Amino acid sequence: MFILIVGAGRVGSAVAKQALADGHEVSVLDQDPLSHEQLDKDLVDTWEDAGGRFTVGTALEVDALREAGIEQADVFIASTRGDNTNLVVAQIAQRRFRVPRVVVRVADPARAAWYRQQGLQTICPTQHAIDLVKEAALAPLA
């Protein structure tokens, strides 16, 4: 599959490397050129030598999305630091570029839930943390 990831933070870059290792075609878009280091880390060669693509640009720039290959993407992952950027760019990928699978990271549980109802595949790390902490902390003491 061709996977486009917007936002090369801890989550985005880790998923990018895993996808590349699994034999997928992977392109990463991030506004910070330094985020490239996040991708090179732990690799023997550079990200490009390993076969990955990297584009510098902001998520809402249509030209940057095109350059990063959104028109060929089978999977689109929005994993920038900002919920609002993720929610907007995910909808652009889904509605304008008709990417078949769109996954979006949303830290705010309330909006993650509502946008999921609207047909976006949202992932809410905060909700997972809440569930895990509740489970760990509220279990009866032995």
Next chain:
Amino acid sequence: MPRWPEHGTERRMYVIIAGAGKVGWNLARELLAKDHEVTLIEEDRRRYLVVEQELEHAVQYGDATELWVLERAGIQRADLVIAVTGDDEDNMLICQVAKEKYLCRRIVARVNNPRNLQHFKLLGIQPAVSATDLILRLIEHEVPQYGLVQLLALEEERLEIIELEVADEAPAAGRRVEEIELPDGALIISVLRDGGGFVPKADTVIEAGDEVLLILDPGLEEAITPQFTSAGAAA
């Protein structure tokens, strides 16, 4: 009772404004002065404290992209939601949830970067107002580069109203309206001459220096402009 006033009737509206920058603060002042009920939402604590000195309970502190902040402001009963923060993503999402989750009938969004206008349209956020575009329109009106000013684009209705100044050697100058070659879908609706305006008839003679208003289907500008500019005389 209708949630939105009929034309010409004054009714008190409940308006939520996101973003207490210059635009948001002044909008709040104007609407309060017109006796509407207003809640302004500002996420910057220091800015909030400044604005609160004047507007008191009409301003709330919080991030208006968060659902609980909008609900605390009473979005369920809002007649109008205006998103004028300095961040286009925020403005888009505030208006999107106002419209689709809380079924608010009227929204207005500010576009900070005109290149983002396409995204507002994609998400169905209308009207989306760009100050840059408005100022460009004014500049074009004062300094018409092509002698053509687009006055109004009725996107839903797919019609435009444009204004043209008739050049000295233009094909239309000195001709009757019925003799001017216009494509189907274009109509001269008004002539401005000597400081006054009138609606022309088929036998009205268009003069050089007139400003004419046309209503047309979108995309016909290029076919129409040569009739009113000197460039069209050579053709």
